[in-house]
Amino acid sequence: MSSDHPIVLRGVAKHFPLHWRRGRVIAVEHLDLEVRRGEVFGLLGPNGSGKSTTLKMILGLTPPSSGEIELFGEPPARPETRRRLGFLPESPYFYRFLTGAETLRFFGRLCGVPRARLEARVEELIALVGLGHGRDRPLATYSKGMLQRIGLAQALVHDPELVLLDEPTAGVDPMGSRDIKDLILRLKSEGKTVVLSSHLLDQVEEVCDRVAILHLGRKIVEGPLGELLSPGDRATLEVEGYDERRADAIRAALASAGAGLRSVGRPRLTLEEIFVREVRRAGGDRP
Numbered sequence: 001m002s003s004d005h006p007i008v009l010r011g012v013a014k015h016f017p018l019h020w021r022r023g024r025v026i027a028v029e030h031l032d033l034e035v036r037r038g039e040v041f042g043l044l045g046p047n048g049s050g051k052s053t054t055l056k057m058i059l060g061l062t063p064p065s066s067g068e069i070e071l072f073g074e075p076p077a078r079p080e081t082r083r084r085l086g087f088l089p090e091s092p093y094f095y096r097f098l099t100g101a102e103t104l105r106f107f108g109r110l111c112g113v114p115r116a117r118l119e120a121r122v123e124e125l126i127a128l129v130g131l132g133h134g135r136d137r138p139l140a141t142y143s144k145g146m147l148q149r150i151g152l153a154q155a156l157v158h159d160p161e162l163v164l165l166d167e168p169t170a171g172v173d174p175m176g177s178r179d180i181k182d183l184i185l186r187l188k189s190e191g192k193t194v195v196l197s198s199h200l201l202d203q204v205e206e207v208c209d210r211v212a213i214l215h216l217g218r219k220i221v222e223g224p225l226g227e228l229l230s231p232g233d234r235a236t237l238e239v240e241g242y243d244e245r246r247a248d249a250i251r252a253a254l255a256s257a258g259a260g261l262r263s264v265g266r267p268r269l270t271l272e273e274i275f276v277r278e279v280r281r282a283g284g285d286r287p
């Protein structure tokens with residue numbers, strides 16, 4: 001079933017046996033997925049819906065109980081294919097006493113970044129994820145947001161064409177989450193393919209091209225985000241000079257055009273937009 005898509009899953013299931021023959025946990029069931037080159041794909045769903053298990057199977061870290069997985073047209077566990085991808089685990093474990101720069105140097109060597117290139121790459125990544133202030137501090141002193149940034153930098157150290165991010169914005173403050181989303185969009189603009197998981201549906205809404213929503217290990221929704229969020233037969237009209245007393249007249253005008261009025265609301269900013277705007281206005285987003 002060799003395919004052009006970087007990731008293909010066909011009928012994938014994953015069961016975990018419980019101890020003492022008490023049955024099994026069905027973590028993922030009947031899962032078909034295709035991730036296309038150059039897109040940002042969101043694997044969404046509440047906690048326990050099977051997102052991390054799916055990512056681990058794509059990475060070849062755990063085999064599916066049934067079904068097939070292709071990574072760049074090959075079985076996932078091959079070292080040559082793994083070298084083409086970067087991974088941010090859900091709770092990355094790092095050496096607490098290494099500094100930010102030392103951590104990236106360590107992962108760079110592990111991923112085969114040429115020695116001559118390594119120092120420049122480490123500096124590039126520190127700048128890319130905005131960790132200048134953590135460069136020479138041990139990770140033991142990092143905040144959750146800083147650990148997430150070093151985790152992202154680590155995933156990108158060998159400049160992979162496919163990046164898998166497990167809950168990249170979880171536990172990060174709004175400014176950090178804004179930066180992470182900008183970084184994801186930047187990776188996309190460089191032609192990379194990004195797969196991210198999140199249980200915070202609204203946090204990743206704006207960066208995903210397509211999403212699949214999992215529930216209890218099953219895919220319940222899939223599609224391009226634009227189509228899911230903006231059904232083609234609905235439109236929002238923003239009315240200037242609106243007056244409550246003329247609501248009936250407006251309703252009648254729409255009815256005469258063959259359209260029904262579903263709701264009347266006031267345009268609204270999100271708290272995140274206000275927060276980010278005010279932090280930027282106050283000058284600078286980190287100490």
Ligand SMILES: Nc1ncnc2c1ncn2[C@@H]1O[C@H](COP(=O)(O)OP(=O)(O)O)[C@@H](O)[C@H]1O
Nearest residue numbers: 016025026027046047048049050051052053054
């Ligand atoms: N190694 C494991 N052994 C037993 N059950 C597991 C294991 N890993 C995950 N599960 C179970 O599989 C389900 C899906 O987990 P997971 O993929 O981590 O979900 P998510 O990442 O969406 O929160 C959960 O019910 C979880 O308890």
Ligand SMILES: [Mg+2]
Nearest residue numbers: 051052053090
């Ligand atoms: Mg998870």
